[in-house]
Amino acid sequence: MVRSNLNCAILAIAVVSLVEGKLHAQDDGSTTFTLAPSNYSGWFKTAFQETNGNGKEKKNGNGKDNGNGNGKDKEGPKHIRDNAFLVEEAFNQETGEAQHIFTWTFLWDRTQMGRTRDFAWTYTLELPLGSQQHQFSITPQFFTTLDKPNGGPATRQGDIGDTFLNYRYQLLDDDDFLWCAPRVSLILPTADRRVGLGNGQLGYQFNLPVSRYGEDFDFHFNAGYTYVPGVSAPLAAGGFSDRFNLTGYNLGASVFWKPQTYLHFFVETLALRNEAIDDQGVRNQVTQVFVNPGVRWAVIQDPMEWVLGISMPVGLTRDTPDIGVFVYMSIEHGFRKKNGNGD
Numbered sequence: 001m002v003r004s005n006l007n008c009a010i011l012a013i014a015v016v017s018l019v020e021g022k023l024h025a026q027d028d029g030s031t032t033f034t035l036a037p038s039n040y041s042g043w044f045k046t047a048f049q050e051t052n053g054n055g056k057e058k059k060n061g062n063g064k065d066n067g068n069g070n071g072k073d074k075e076g077p078k079h080i081r082d083n084a085f086l087v088e089e090a091f092n093q094e095t096g097e098a099q100h101i102f103t104w105t106f107l108w109d110r111t112q113m114g115r116t117r118d119f120a121w122t123y124t125l126e127l128p129l130g131s132q133q134h135q136f137s138i139t140p141q142f143f144t145t146l147d148k149p150n151g152g153p154a155t156r157q158g159d160i161g162d163t164f165l166n167y168r169y170q171l172l173d174d175d176d177f178l179w180c181a182p183r184v185s186l187i188l189p190t191a192d193r194r195v196g197l198g199n200g201q202l203g204y205q206f207n208l209p210v211s212r213y214g215e216d217f218d219f220h221f222n223a224g225y226t227y228v229p230g231v232s233a234p235l236a237a238g239g240f241s242d243r244f245n246l247t248g249y250n251l252g253a254s255v256f257w258k259p260q261t262y263l264h265f266f267v268e269t270l271a272l273r274n275e276a277i278d279d280q281g282v283r284n285q286v287t288q289v290f291v292n293p294g295v296r297w298a299v300i301q302d303p304m305e306w307v308l309g310i311s312m313p314v315g316l317t318r319d320t321p322d323i324g325v326f327v328y329m330s331i332e333h334g335f336r337k338k339n340g341n342g343d
Contacts, residue, residue, distance in 0.1 A: 079258050080298050081213070083307045083330050086268045086290065087220050087252035090179040090211040092128065092135040092170045099126040100331045107324040109315075114149035118321070120161075127335075132170055135181075139164040140190070143197060162198040163188040164205075172210075179211040187228065194234060199246070203228035207250070218264075222252035226274075233277035241281035248274035262298040267291065268311075289316040296328065305332040 144158030172180035191198025207224035226248035254268035294311025309328035
């Protein structure tokens with residue numbers, strides 16, 4: 001049975017809402033090669049992505065300190081931002097600060113053909129480009145998978161996945177209204193398409209995250225589109241299929257409850273509708289829906305900030321893995337001094 005690791009797309013949208021090609025085991029014994037968000041921030045940018053963040057003085061819409069804006073009036077620690085999992089937050093990195101995001105995802109699934117166990121690791125580096133208005137990030141990935149067909153031996157494979165280069169523009173930044181940060185991504189074909197770990201072609205992704213920050217609750221919404229032209233997939237009989245232009249869509253929403261400054265509970269929902277090529281060379285559709293309850297908490301240190309989190313994604317469709325565990329860690333630090341007005 002040919003199948004890529006990670007038959008599910010959770011990884012990239014959380015850290016960055018990222019997408020990559022994967023093979024999916026079907027109940028009838030066939031396999032499909034499909035687009036699958038990997039963190040996005042990154043399935044989980046990341047999605048798992050992107051304060052008045054993690055205990056800093058609260059900023060207003062223009063990124064300045066509250067008060068007179070000269071950085072002298074300080075307040076106590078503020079609620080965590082920029083640390084969602086499967087549904088991307090619309091908050092770019094602040095000027096002079098870098099963020100390192102690590103995610104570990106474990107997924108388990110059972111079908112009529114057998115059992116699977118998948119693992120994904122992603123790393124995302126986020127950097128502001130001169131100001132909070134512009135942000136660049138990069139997300140490499142690594143996957144392993146274990147397949148145990150009924151009545152057959154278990155097989156394991158693993159390798160690097162496709163790499164995402166991301167740019168985000170801070171379109172809206174108003175705590176009294178909305179935050180919005182559209183993202184465009186290039187999907188570099190760094191994975192081995194022969195074993196279903198990538199598309200083998202340069203891909204493109206757009207995601208629109210919108211966030212509303214409140215006193216006790218935060219709300220986030222995502223809508224995205226992925227396009228990878230000229231994709232061919234391995235065939236059961238050997239060789240590769242005809243080439244197809246594959247498209248994918250993602251919708252996500254989340255709510256965060258903030259009982260304490262450094263402790264938040266949340267529920268995320270993520271729906272993915274992606275085109276796939278099965279091992280007979282036929283293009284079809286794969287639908288995945290996740291519900292992801294979890295918790296995040298912050299350890300505030302100067303000059304570094306640490307945010308940890310864990311969640312349990314549950315699959316709601318036949319194409320979705322049954323259950324999983326998502327582990328998140330973020331390290332944020334300054335890389336240049338700010339001047340007196342907070343820039």
